[in-house]
Structures are given as C-alpha cells and as structure tokens.
Amino acid sequence: MTAWFEGRLAGFDLETTGVDVETDRIVTGCIVQCGGKQPTQSATWLADPGVDIPEGAAAVHGITTERARAEGRPAAEVVEQMVAALAECVLAGLPVVAMNASFDLTIVDREARRYGVQPLVDIVGGDLRVVDPRVLDKQVSRRKGRRTLSDLCDHYQVQLGDAHSADADAIAACRVAWRLGTTVEQLGAMSLDDLHQAQIKWAESQGRSLAAYFRRTPGKQAWADGVRTEWPFIPAQRAGGDA
Template identity: 65%
Template sequence: MSWHLGRLAGFDLETTGVDVETDRIVTACVVQCGGGQPTASASWMADPGIEIPEGASNVHGITTERARAEGKPAAEVVADVLAALGQVIAAGIPIVAMNARYDLTLLDREARRHGLTPLPAAHVVDPLVLDKHLDRFREGSRTLTALCDHYDVRLDGAHSADADAVAACRLAWRMGSTRSDLAALPLDTLHSQQAAWAAEQATSLADYFRRTPGKEHQADGVRSEWPLIPHQQDGDL
C-alpha cells in the first residue's frame, strides 16, 4: 500500500517567533488520520515562560496573558508532544509537517532546553518540499494557505496548530493521490529524496539572495539540512 493511503500523523506548532534557537512553543498539535481509521487529535497550549510578541499573537491569537492563564508549564507540553510523536514513530507512521525543518528543529531545541530526550529519527513528509520539487517554477506564495488553495485542499482555520496539522496531511494525501511517481516511493526513499530536494532548494534560494540587490546578506542564513537543523554543541564551530 502506498504511504499516502496509510496512517499519517500531522504535526504543527504555533510559537513565539521564527527563530528556532530561541523561540518557544505556544500551541502544538499531533493528529493521526487516514488509513481507514478514525481521526485522533491531541492539542496543547503552553505557558512559554517568555513574553509572546504582539506580532506572533496577531498570527495565532494567543497572548501572553492567555498563555499564562490557560497554558500548561512548557516542560510538560514539550514532554507530552515528544511522547505523542514517539508513539507515532514507534508505530511506523510518517510525520507530516509543513516546513518540517522549522517545527522539528524548534521542538528539538525545546527538548534540550528542558532536559528531555529529543525525538529519534523518523520518516517525515513535508508538503512544502514536495511542492517546490513538483512545481519548481510556479510563481506566487507557497504558504500553507496558498498550497491549500492550489491543491484544492480544505483549511479550516489557518494559524491554529490543529487546523494546520490536518491541512498538512490533506496536502500530503492529495500529492500522493495525484502523482503516481511520489505514491510509488517507499517511505525510506521518499524521506531521503526530500532531504536531497530540500538541499537543492536551499542552494537555489541562497543563490537568489546573493544576486538580488539588498538581499545578499540573507544568503548566509539559508540552511540546507532537512528535516532537522543539527544542534550545535557549545564550542562547535
């Protein structure tokens, strides 16, 4: 059976910002769907322990005051998310995450911050990487909302972790359903191919920044690793 017809586990975070090294989890969702079984979803809200900037609150709707009043301690949420994803990995279910490099790296840093064991290696399906490979030269935005519009996939409420996680699974299913070349790949191969495609995409983006006046400085910040940016130990170069 093709990977897209089996069980999928959507994963999404809403956070305090976009820096995977310093920002924190605000909300998280792990949702299992497909494979002829009922959908099972788990969501969390954390008190991140730092102020949530207004810009981030405007995106996901969670203020510092609300997170402090309703959120669980950050360490508990991180432990719960790691446990949920650990069960998924143990069951051989692929993790589906839009722009997986961001969410999985930030989760890794949160685990280390709280003295928890980071996730083991997993099969990952990233609709962003797949879309850039399948339709490299398409102009326009490639946000989750834009991809859902392009692939005619329902997005019930952008920028909430649960809605985004489900939408990522729907995108992965749609791509597998409409591209027999993707559907035919074993998960091991699909994962390794995405790592290669993500590296190519990063190289292309960095080259674009270098030749674009005013954006040259952004080239050095482009990372090619996927689905996780390796953690730099103290003293590493």
C-alpha cells in the same frame, strides 16, 4: 503493498513565539493521526512558554502572553508530552507530516534540550520518516509565487479551516500530502523510505537555490547566510549547540 499516503499519517504543527529555531518557544501544538481507514485522533497543547509572546506572533496565532500564562501548561510539561506523542507515532511506523518540517522539528528539538527532555531523535533514531508538503510541492511544481500552507491548500483544492491554528494546519498538511501522493505519480509510487531520503536531497537543493537567489537580489544578499539546507531538522551540534 499500501502506498505511503494510503496509510495512517501523523500531522504535526506548531505555533510559536517567533521564527528563530534556536531561541523562540512553543505556544501551541497539535498532532493529528488521520487516514488509514481509521478514525481521526488529535492531541493539542497550549503552553506557557515562559517568555512574553510578541504582539506580531500573537496577531498570527491569536494567543497572547496573558492567555498563555492563564490557560497554558508549563512549557517543560508540554514539550515532554509532545515528544512522547511524536515518538509513539514514529515507532508505530507513521510518517510525520509537517509543513516546513525543519522548522517545527528543530523547535521541538531545542525545546527538549532546553528543559532536559530526551530529544525525539535520540528516542527514535533512524526510524523517523517525514513528509513535508512544502518540499514536495517545490520539487514537483515550478509555478511562481508563495508556497505557504494556505497557498498549497488553494492550489491543491484542500480545505484549510482556521489558518494558523495548529490543529487546523496539521490536518490540512495531511490533506495536501495525500493530494500530492494521489495526483503526482512520481511521489505516489515511491516507498516511504525512498521518499524521506529524496526529500533530504531536494530540501538541500532548494535551500541552495534560495540562497543563490538572495545573493543576486539587491537588498536581500544578507539573507543568504541565514538559509539552512538541513532537513527534516537542524542538528543541534551544527547550530551552535543548545540554546
């Protein structure tokens, strides 16, 4: 039986207008299919999010409001295509590899609801399987310090390329996931189904631990209330409904 990391992987990454999953919008996105002894295929999108892109966000991913309006496709069109592409991957049995998956998948969910697109979860149901390098790394590595994608790439000796470019980040996430599968026996030996279920529990535990840390850290106590423990996405009905 082929190990989960030896088969085809669907890397997924977004760049957005900000970090609030309920109100922020998709600017760029990429889905890259790689591995499984097949050629790499990628699909990328640039959206006009319909709102101004804050300077801080543009400084991270390089897409200004002016460029998005001039070159981007209508947001509703992008979201519909993105959900369809993700659904195709999931229904083909590919795991979605996403760094901090609960952010990207929740943003897509809210955008779909915003534009009247059938949400991914309603299309694929229980078939969704996700591999989140951030959750995996936090579970198996007790080292101190930051755990951004750049940090994980450095730690696992993976080439990142153009950081904060959706296509570069998507392929890098797949490479980190592959490295984790090949070097950590506990992870590599698990079936994809078992790995997915384990990450649900691990992410919840990690979220509770982070909230506890905030509560006991002067100046950060209020941050604890914003920590969410749901994974791989925050259900809309538990997040105040559609934004």
